Amino acid sequence: MTRLRIRATSAYYIRGGSGGLLVDTGYAGTLPAFYRAIGEKKVALRDIDYVMATHYHPDHAGLIGSLTGKGVKLLLIDRQKDAVHFPDGIFARDGIPYEPVREEEATVVAPEESRAFLVRLGISGRIVPTPSHSRDSVSLILDDGDAFVGDLEPLEYLAAYEENAALKEDWDRVLSFRPKRIFYAHAPERILPETGERIEIAR
DSSP: OEEEEETTEEEEEEEOSSOEEEEOOOOTTOHHHHHHHHHHTTOOGGGOOEEEOSSOSHHHHTTHHHHHTTTOEEEEEGGGGGGTTHHHHHHHHHTOOOOOOOGGGSEEEOGGGHHHHHHHTTOOEEEEEOTTSOTTOEEEEETTSEEEEETOOOGGGGGGOTTOHHHHHHHHHHHTTOOSEEEESSSOOEEOOOSSSOOOOOO
């Protein structure tokens, strides 16, 4: 796994045995910063077979259209189909050049089909819905213990959200797979204790 810092967003490149997957991209207009980030980490554009967004907010999906225009394929989770054009109006309002997502060219999979898809890339894991941040939000959880959760509210802040049942449900789902490390888009990674026990979240 390679972390790519693209201005304010952390994206992650995962090299599988037979392909590479990029998780999130950064804001539109940051393509030079993206190229600089992959260059510093010795990742070539040709190494990236697929790109996916944890959700279609502007700072996560802004470069998807540019990357697919250069040959990277889009992995789209079925529940995200209605959200892919959410950033369009924001970029138009701000006058930022933007390549819209061409969802008709995407490989669309349901969460329950994600393991079989990832196996084709030589990646062991699954993609699960985590919609407390936005209805289209998903998290990628690898069998090696790495979990990529995008903008899911950090685990350590849960005590401040006593009435947020949806957030608790998302974290219950993520933690049920016993991850070892949590990777966020805008927060430091969280290393979980290696106790072999499931972490319980107080209600």
